[in-house]
Amino acid sequence: MGIPSIERSSLAPDIHNSPANVNNFCIIVATVNGTGSQTANSCLVKACFRMGIPVSGKNIFPSNIEGLPTWYHIRLSDEGYTARRDTTEVLVALNKDTAAQDIAGVASGGVVILPTEWKYPQERADLTYYTLPVAQMAKDSGADTPKLRRQVANMVYVGALVELLGIEIGEIERALTEHFNGKRKPIDLNFGIVKAAAEYTRQNLPKRDTFRVERINKTAGKILIEGNDAGALGAIFGGFTVAAWYPITPSTSLVDNLSEYAKELRVDPDTGAHNYAILQAEDEIAALGTVVGAGWAGARAMTSTSGPGISLMTEYTGLAYFAEIPCVIWDIQRMGPSTGLPTRTSQGDILMAYYLGHGDTRHVLLLPANMQECFEFGWRSFDLAERLQTPVFVMSDLDLGMNLWMSEPLAYPDQPMDRGKVLSAEDLQRLGGFHRYEDDDGTGVGPRTIPGTDTPLAAYFTRGSGHNAQAKYTERADEWEANLQRLARKHAYARTIVPRPVLDEAPDAEIGIISYGSNEPGIIEARAMLAARGVKTSYLRLRALPTTRELSEFVARYPRLYVVENNFDGQMRRILQSEEPAAAARMQSICHCDGLPLTGRWIANTLLELEQRGGQE
Amino acid sequence: MAVQELPTVNSVGLTRQEYQGNPSTLCSGCGHNTISAAIVATAYEIALRPTQVIKMSGIGCSSKTPAYFLNGAHGFNGLHGRMPSAATGALLANHTLKAIGISGDGDTGSIGLGQFKHLIRRNVPMVYIVENNGVYGLTKGQFSATADLDQRLKYAGLNELPPIDLCLEALVADCGFVARSFAGDRRQVEALLKAALSHRGTAVIDIISPCVTFNDNDDSTKSYAWGRQHEEVVSEFSFIPTRTEITVDYPEGAAVDVDMPDGSVVRLRKLDNNYDPTDRYAAMRLIEDAHQKQEFITGLLYIDEKRQSLQEIEHLPGEPLAHLDEKTLRPSREALAKLMDGMK
Numbered sequence: 001m002g003i004p005s006i007e008r009s010s011l012a013p014d015i016h017n018s019p020a021n022v023n024n025f026c027i028i029v030a031t032v033n034g035t036g037s038q039t040a041n042s043c044l045v046k047a048c049f050r051m052g053i054p055v056s057g058k059n060i061f062p063s064n065i066e067g068l069p070t071w072y073h074i075r076l077s078d079e080g081y082t083a084r085r086d087t088t089e090v091l092v093a094l095n096k097d098t099a100a101q102d103i104a105g106v107a108s109g110g111v112v113i114l115p116t117e118w119k120y121p122q123e124r125a126d127l128t129y130y131t132l133p134v135a136q137m138a139k140d141s142g143a144d145t146p147k148l149r150r151q152v153a154n155m156v157y158v159g160a161l162v163e164l165l166g167i168e169i170g171e172i173e174r175a176l177t178e179h180f181n182g183k184r185k186p187i188d189l190n191f192g193i194v195k196a197a198a199e200y201t202r203q204n205l206p207k208r209d210t211f212r213v214e215r216i217n218k219t220a221g222k223i224l225i226e227g228n229d230a231g232a233l234g235a236i237f238g239g240f241t242v243a244a245w246y247p248i249t250p251s252t253s254l255v256d257n258l259s260e261y262a263k264e265l266r267v268d269p270d271t272g273a274h275n276y277a278i279l280q281a282e283d284e285i286a287a288l289g290t291v292v293g294a295g296w297a298g299a300r301a302m303t304s305t306s307g308p309g310i311s312l313m314t315e316y317t318g319l320a321y322f323a324e325i326p327c328v329i330w331d332i333q334r335m336g337p338s339t340g341l342p343t344r345t346s347q348g349d350i351l352m353a354y355y356l357g358h359g360d361t362r363h364v365l366l367l368p369a370n371m372q373e374c375f376e377f378g379w380r381s382f383d384l385a386e387r388l389q390t391p392v393f394v395m396s397d398l399d400l401g402m403n404l405w406m407s408e409p410l411a412y413p414d415q416p417m418d419r420g421k422v423l424s425a426e427d428l429q430r431l432g433g434f435h436r437y438e439d440d441d442g443t444g445v446g447p448r449t450i451p452g453t454d455t456p457l458a459a460y461f462t463r464g465s466g467h468n469a470q471a472k473y474t475e476r477a478d479e480w481e482a483n484l485q486r487l488a489r490k491h492a493y494a495r496t497i498v499p500r501p502v503l504d505e506a507p508d509a510e511i512g513i514i515s516y517g518s519n520e521p522g523i524i525e526a527r528a529m530l531a532a533r534g535v536k537t538s539y540l541r542l543r544a545l546p547t548t549r550e551l552s553e554f555v556a557r558y559p560r561l562y563v564v565e566n567n568f569d570g571q572m573r574r575i576l577q578s579e580e581p582a583a584a585a586r587m588q589s590i591c592h593c594d595g596l597p598l599t600g601r602w603i604a605n606t607l608l609e610l611e612q613r614g615g616q617e
Numbered sequence: 618m619a620v621q622e623l624p625t626v627n628s629v630g631l632t633r634q635e636y637q638g639n640p641s642t643l644c645s646g647c648g649h650n651t652i653s654a655a656i657v658a659t660a661y662e663i664a665l666r667p668t669q670v671i672k673m674s675g676i677g678c679s680s681k682t683p684a685y686f687l688n689g690a691h692g693f694n695g696l697h698g699r700m701p702s703a704a705t706g707a708l709l710a711n712h713t714l715k716a717i718g719i720s721g722d723g724d725t726g727s728i729g730l731g732q733f734k735h736l737i738r739r740n741v742p743m744v745y746i747v748e749n750n751g752v753y754g755l756t757k758g759q760f761s762a763t764a765d766l767d768q769r770l771k772y773a774g775l776n777e778l779p780p781i782d783l784c785l786e787a788l789v790a791d792c793g794f795v796a797r798s799f800a801g802d803r804r805q806v807e808a809l810l811k812a813a814l815s816h817r818g819t820a821v822i823d824i825i826s827p828c829v830t831f832n833d834n835d836d837s838t839k840s841y842a843w844g845r846q847h848e849e850v851v852s853e854f855s856f857i858p859t860r861t862e863i864t865v866d867y868p869e870g871a872a873v874d875v876d877m878p879d880g881s882v883v884r885l886r887k888l889d890n891n892y893d894p895t896d897r898y899a900a901m902r903l904i905e906d907a908h909q910k911q912e913f914i915t916g917l918l919y920i921d922e923k924r925q926s927l928q929e930i931e932h933l934p935g936e937p938l939a940h941l942d943e944k945t946l947r948p949s950r951e952a953l954a955k956l957m958d959g960m961k
Binding site for chain 1: 667669688692699709732937945957961
């Protein structure tokens with residue numbers, strides 16, 4: 001396959017457990033983008049999911065509209081693993097340009113499905129080849145334009161896989177019916193080809209491999225969802241009222257989903273009025289400016305962007321931090337620096353986001369690792385932003401945001417909205433006034449008022465320039481410093497209310513793994529692989545910055561600490577080393593950055609290699 | 618027995634004092650101070666409630682001035698050139714607030730030109746005042762993008778670039794209220810403010826406001842002397858709070874009434890029969906011609922009450938979004954359960 005695979009460790013023995021051939025293998029569909037293969041791929045994922053087989057789908061796609069190579073990974077795992085794997089057993093090769101590499105990447109004993117019309121040499125004796133007349137079948141389908149024929153050609157491989165692997169054709173029909181919202185014509189056209197291809201396979205391609213699926217019961221009650229879908233729902237249930245944004249991959253679908261859900265759930269049925277506003281700004285500066293203005297005026301305001309957008313939002317983030325205005329910023333991380341690889345994943349914005357702004361700024365970052373958390377942090381971020389009166393970042397990434405994940409159903413918010421310390425006109429009349437930036441309870445958070453509050457006691461001047469506790473302009477050294485000290489107290493208070501880390505500790509383990517976000521599936525698998533070899537590990541998954549007490553206790557317990565992340569420099573390790581200086585020397589990086597999610601095997605091998613080097617880097 | 622004189626109050630029961638701000642820290646004689654005073658006087662006269670006003674600004678001398686008027690209103694001093702986006706957000710959160718934005722020629726004409734144009738494009742309901750002096754004051758005398766071609770300044774030297782005309786930019790962006798005035802003509806500034814505060818969308822008032830420290834040479838088009846000598850008022854108008862109060866009639870063809878959404882009327886008297894302030898192309902031509910002839914035209918250059926404003930485009934409810942409660946904002950448990958069923 002044409003994707004650079006993560007190098008295997010040369011020192012560590014290969015501990016990859018080769019999958020059994022039933023409900024436990026990988027399918028890769030190699031195709032050309034812009035040909036409509038997503039419909040076919042999502043139908044395959046859904047069909048397997050509904051056959052009760054744990055499944056995950058990953059789209060490895062180019063930053064392009066049409067004509068460049070794209071790969072879709074479908075992993076079936078009866079053990080429930082959802083991490084990316086760097087080998088594949090079943091290849092559907094529909095892109096001639098990458099076919100040689102794609103075929104070279106198939107594991108020995110694997111399967112290759114090719115268009116007959118390529119007359120492609122079948123050179124590897126250790127693989128089983130099947131060919132189908134893809135072009136002819138598309139032509140015979142009744143699709144009347146070249147574009148439509150190109151699209152429906154994808155259904156040929158769906159039909160072939162149905163027959164070869166034993167995917168239930170009824171589940172394919174159901175998925176297609178949902179995909180086309182019950183519209184008969186496209187359903188009939190597409191399903192017609194699926195049936196024809198299945199029939200062709202039955203007649204002409206006797207099964208010569210051992211891979212197959214069979215119905216089990218391991219997905220009951222679960223849902224399939226993308227992170228940008230779960231995040232959008234989180235914002236809806238978090239009571240967002242204003243969203244401003246600028247299109248950027250891979251964050252765009254979050255706002256697209258938000259718009260769809262808002263139309264469904266937030267339009268007043270009697271008046272048709274929108275109980276929300278979503279504004280496409282002229283750039284990310286204006287997007288965050290709008291959000292900050294809205295947050296200041298009492299809205300639950302949010303934006304969604306990716307690395308380059310975060311760069312443009314730097315100055316308004318600094319203002320919101322210093323003027324203490326609540327807002328929520330989703331960063332669906334992609335590969336940088338600069339334009340980078342806009343359609344590939346990474347965790348490369350952690351350092352930038354944590355300290356974003358000039359002067360001394362430290363922010364609250366939420367680190368979702370799964371669909372439940374994309375949803376939960378979607379609503380909880382507003383509570384934290386308003387409680388702390390500060391920007392809150394939700395650091396998702398392309399892998400979480402744009403891929404299909406199995407999940408338990410999203411859990412309804414378990415607490416009412418927290419609007420923070422807001423004084424009403426009645427409060428102000430009773431108190432006789434207020435000091436906007438006065439720490440009245442040791443949290444570092446002062447009371448605020450919302451513009452329009454109907455008493456002259458409410459007004460104050462919001463500014464990014466020097467201000468004292470009364471929100472008056474000041475250039476006095478002592479007042480400036482006092483303000484920074486209060487902001488530091490607020491950061492310390494944030495430590496006590498952000499989501500706590502998730503811990504999974506093994507008795508007698510000497511290795512502590514620390515990670516966050518979308519590395520979770522890879523780490524789960526890596527730990528199982530290591531445990532199978534007798535290597536015990538404990539695991540702390542960070543769910544937020546700033547760090548909490550649990551981290552301090554965890555790092556004190558383990559002689560060897562590995563911080564696993566998907567970036568080049570080990571950005572989280574740097575932050576943790578400064579947060580936990582006593583443990584800094586014991587923290588090693590397991591980091592990698594090639595645009596793809598980390599695999600369990602790579603994590604396990606790298607950890608073993610580092611262990612064999614005696615914990616020395 | 619001494620009778621204590623009661624302070625005069627306006628129709629919402631507030632004294633003029635209650636519209637004041639902090640003392641100005643700008644240079645004595647700065648045109649901006651006159652504009653702040655005009656805002657105080659106008660707000661008192663038309664009985665704005667300061668608690669329902671937001672004062673928005675960017676960065677620069679002009680952007681400091683919201684601290685010098687209407688202390689009873691919330692103020693927001695944002696980023697350089699980025700006030701329009703913050704104002705847009707604030708008005709999405711609460712479209713019932715009256716927004717007065719104060720910017721300068723650097724804040725609007727250079728760093729903020731993009732946000733200025735997009736603010737107008739969205740027709741965000743606010744008064745947008747540019748205190749235009751053609752020079753950067755806080756950084757000590759650089760040319761701004763509205764400075765005159767071939768102008769010479771003590772430190773900055775010769776300006777070899779043509780000026781950006783902010784009224785023309787507003788017109789091109791389809792602004793429904795475009796006016797130019799002169800800080801030395803306070804009566805006109807106040808009249809324009811009254812009309813602008815009744816406009817349903819973005820109202821731009823570009824006010825030439827001399828910088829007495831860096832750009833008040835008599836040959837500068839942003840100076841007091843030049844303004845006084847060259848000001849040509851192209852449209853005079855009366856602001857009539859409600860239509861029923863119209864008492865003065867003008868001869869047929871000499872006046873144009875524009876109905877404002879709040880029931881008030883702007884009655885324009887045409888001084889030049891060839892000029893129609895409801896004709897956008899005429900307004901553009903007027904500005905271009907004035908440039909050619911080196912004339913300084915002031916007055917309401919263009920008015921159009923037909924464009925939808927932001928809150929209409931966004932279908933906002935009557936109740937401000939900022940006031941909606943959890944019951945309205947958080948869908949039910951059942952709604953989530955139904956969505957989950959669809960994903961199984």
